[in-house]
Every structure is written in C-alpha cells, then in structure tokens.
Amino acid sequence: MATISTAPPRGTRDFPPEEMRLRTWLFEHFREVARQFAFEEYDAPVLETEALYIRKAGEEITEQLYNFEDKGGRRVALRPEMTPSLARLVLGKGGALSLPIRWFSIPQCWRYERMTRGRKREHYQWNMDIFGVASVTAEAELLAAVAMFFTRLGLTAEDVGIRVSSRKVLHAVLTEKLGVPDEHFAAVCVLVDKLEKLPRDAIEKDLAELGLAGSLVDEILATLSLRTVAELADVLGPDHEVVAELTQLFALADAYGIADWLQFDASVVRGLAYYTGVVFEAFDRGATLRAICGGGRYDQLLSTFGGKDVPACGFGFGDVVIVELLKDKGLLPDLPASIDDMVFSFSEDLRMDAMRIATQLRAAGRSVDLVLEPKKAKWAFKHADRSGASRMVLVAPSEWSRGVVKVKDLATGEQVELSPQDLT
Numbered sequence: 001m002a003t004i005s006t007a008p009p010r011g012t013r014d015f016p017p018e019e020m021r022l023r024t025w026l027f028e029h030f031r032e033v034a035r036q037f038a039f040e041e042y043d044a045p046v047l048e049t050e051a052l053y054i055r056k057a058g059e060e061i062t063e064q065l066y067n068f069e070d071k072g073g074r075r076v077a078l079r080p081e082m083t084p085s086l087a088r089l090v091l092g093k094g095g096a097l098s099l100p101i102r103w104f105s106i107p108q109c110w111r112y113e114r115m116t117r118g119r120k121r122e123h124y125q126w127n128m129d130i131f132g133v134a135s136v137t138a139e140a141e142l143l144a145a146v147a148m149f150f151t152r153l154g155l156t157a158e159d160v161g162i163r164v165s166s167r168k169v170l171h172a173v174l175t176e177k178l179g180v181p182d183e184h185f186a187a188v189c190v191l192v193d194k195l196e197k198l199p200r201d202a203i204e205k206d207l208a209e210l211g212l213a214g215s216l217v218d219e220i221l222a223t224l225s226l227r228t229v230a231e232l233a234d235v236l237g238p239d240h241e242v243v244a245e246l247t248q249l250f251a252l253a254d255a256y257g258i259a260d261w262l263q264f265d266a267s268v269v270r271g272l273a274y275y276t277g278v279v280f281e282a283f284d285r286g287a288t289l290r291a292i293c294g295g296g297r298y299d300q301l302l303s304t305f306g307g308k309d310v311p312a313c314g315f316g317f318g319d320v321v322i323v324e325l326l327k328d329k330g331l332l333p334d335l336p337a338s339i340d341d342m343v344f345s346f347s348e349d350l351r352m353d354a355m356r357i358a359t360q361l362r363a364a365g366r367s368v369d370l371v372l373e374p375k376k377a378k379w380a381f382k383h384a385d386r387s388g389a390s391r392m393v394l395v396a397p398s399e400w401s402r403g404v405v406k407v408k409d410l411a412t413g414e415q416v417e418l419s420p421q422d423l424t
Helices: 016-038 083-096 137-152 167-177 184-193 200-209 216-224 229-236 241-256 319-329 348-363 375-386 395-400
Strands: 045-051 066-069 077-078 100-106 108-110 122-131 160-166 262-264 278-284 294-298 313-317 339-345 366-372 389-395 405-409 415-417
Touching: 016 100, 016 122, 016 137, 016 319, 045 083, 045 348, 066 229, 077 395, 083 122, 083 313, 100 313, 122 319, 137 241, 137 294, 137 313, 160 167, 160 241, 167 184, 167 216, 167 229, 167 241, 167 375, 184 200, 200 216, 200 366, 216 262, 241 262, 278 313, 313 319, 339 348, 339 375, 348 366, 348 389, 348 395, 366 375, 375 405, 389 395, 395 405
Parallel strands: 160 262, 339 366, 339 389
Antiparallel strands: 045 077, 066 077, 100 122, 108 122, 122 313, 160 278, 278 294, 294 313, 389 405, 405 415
16 A cells, blocks of 8 residues: 555644644633633534635635535535624524624634745634624724733734724725726725735736726725825815724724724725725734734625625634744743643552542542553653653552552652542
C-alpha cells in the first residue's frame, strides 16, 4: 500500500493536544465575553444548502465555496460564514422568538481561497449577533464586546484599532449625489472592497459592465479618503441621517469607555453585499496582518430568503489572525499539560487497589492518570512530569499492608502517608 501523507489537506490544521489547549483557551475567552454580555450560544450544521450562499453581487465568497452535489442530487456547501445559517434559524423560529435576541457561536468555516499569513481555508469564527434592535446601541454593544475581548488577552488600543464607517456613506454619495441606480449599489460596494486587490482598469471594466462610468472611481476614492465624521458632515451636511447615526455611535463608544479603540474610516465597506448600515473592522496597528475581525448591520438579510426583515447586526472574529497577533506581541500563554493525580501501583497484585483509588479520586472530581501496565517507578515519575501531574499517589506493598498510600506533592517534593478515605 502507498504510504499516506501525514499532513492535513492544504489550508487546514490538525489540533494535537498542545494546539488544542491553545484553542480551548481562546474559545474560553470568546465564551466568557459572550456570557458577560448575556449572549446565548447556538450552532448549526457545517453542511448547508448551496443556495444559502449564492447571491448576485459578485462576492468572492460565492467563488470560494466548497460545494458539491450530494448522493441525493442536492447542491450543498460547507459553510463559509455563519450569518446565513443564523438567518435560516431565525426564520425557522418565526414568531416563536422573543426579540431582541443576543446569540453567539464559534463555528468552523470553510473557504477555498488563496492562503496568506493569518488566512487558511478553514478557520473557527466567533460570531455575536443581535436581532431586533434598530438603533446603533446594538453596534455599540458589539464593539464594547470586541474591546473587552482584546483587553482580556492583554492587547491595548495602541496595539489594535477598530475602523468604523457605514454603508450609508457610500450610498448617499453614489445614489444621492452621483445618480447611481439603487439596484447597483450592493455590487459597487463589492467592487469597492476589491480596490486594493485589483488594478484600477479591472474595477473600471466591472463598473462598465454595470452600465456605470469608470470615472466613478475618482468620486469613490474621494469619499473613501474621509477620516473624520466632521469631514463627512462637510460632504453630506451636518443634518444627514448617516452623520447623525455615526455621531451617536461615537458618543456611545465614549460612554462605554472604548473611544480610544475606534476611528472613523470611510474606506471600510466590507465585502458582503448584505450589509446595510454601520460596518467595522478591527485591525493591527502594526499593519502586518489582515483584518482581525469585522461586522456590521444587515437589516434586510431575512427578506433575501423570503422572510420578513428584522433589524440585525453582528460580527465575525476568526481564530487564525488573533493567534498570529498574540504571537507577535508575546502574549500567547504557556499552556503545559496538567492533571491532578498520577496513580501508580508497585506490583501487579496491587493494580485493582490502584484502580479503586483512581475511581474514588475521579468521583471526587479530580483528573487522574492511572498507570495501566507494569512499569518501573522511575518511568512513572517521568511520565507524571510529562503529564503535568500535581501529585503522585503510590500504592506500595509495605504501606498498603498498613492501609495507607504514599502521596507526593510533585511541586514541593513533600511526601505524606494517607488512608484512601483521606486522599481527597
């Protein structure tokens, strides 16, 4: 037989115990922040109907699907993001849901894309979403959660920033000032998100295919260069809806104590067509990594699936980029293996007694590694060290004949004799 490759499929990862400890640590922070903000966890299948992700705006995501036909002839795909699955769930619940809802998830997502540092073809993504709140108070709550998460990991506003804008900025300029038909707006936003990735002539060609003049690029670039809400007010007027909305959002950020993390940046539009209002991206101020997380408002997503729209916003936060950033900052924790007890019997005729002791300790809630085969004491102590055991429980003939076991604290070296009843 041919030797099988020991590498995982390109763009994917294995999680042996040392990597799994890090993943678990990161996910615990995701879950704890969500808990502190009173969000409830949900999940959905990693395999979804392909139609859930096929939209007409030319998004990269539709070109990056892991999609295929199943044995029943149905078109399916591995989920590239969680928001459409969430929309499906909310639609399925219908009137049974009591709004607002605050839900979070940590799904594995799949995209067949070009890999760079911080970008793989599968990743886990912390999602937090709020349905049923039309005000930017919802976005402020989500931004506060993101800032709290960064703070928990030891990152500061000097390390990470959050760029904030609104789809309504570009919409106001394109439709109100330049006369771009509303039906082309989502497609133009997708093109705008590609401005840094594609040459200008390619963008102009795509605009021409929409029946729009290539000269729009100059107007778009001028709009994207705005860096303060005051500059935006000069363009749209101080009483414009989007100016008022963004002014309120930054005032709320100040109340949350997160204003230092935020900055207005009109170039943020996000690549997904369903965003309708505020959008945001967290970024590495050292400019060595791609966006750390991103999200925004998507008030009209449910109607694209035939449902009644409900105001909604949320974000996705990938696990790959944040780990790279923490490595750069020297903030990744040392997470050695650890257990409470190693139980070792010195002879085969004491093995069942050792099993009883291990069972008693486990029933008391302790983590216990029971040496299952005949081994020398020297091997057992080395194994205990590798396993990160706190104590060694030694079942030895002379002590056991007196109804006690030796218990050695492996950190201090202190050794005592205890009866099995006093072990815990």
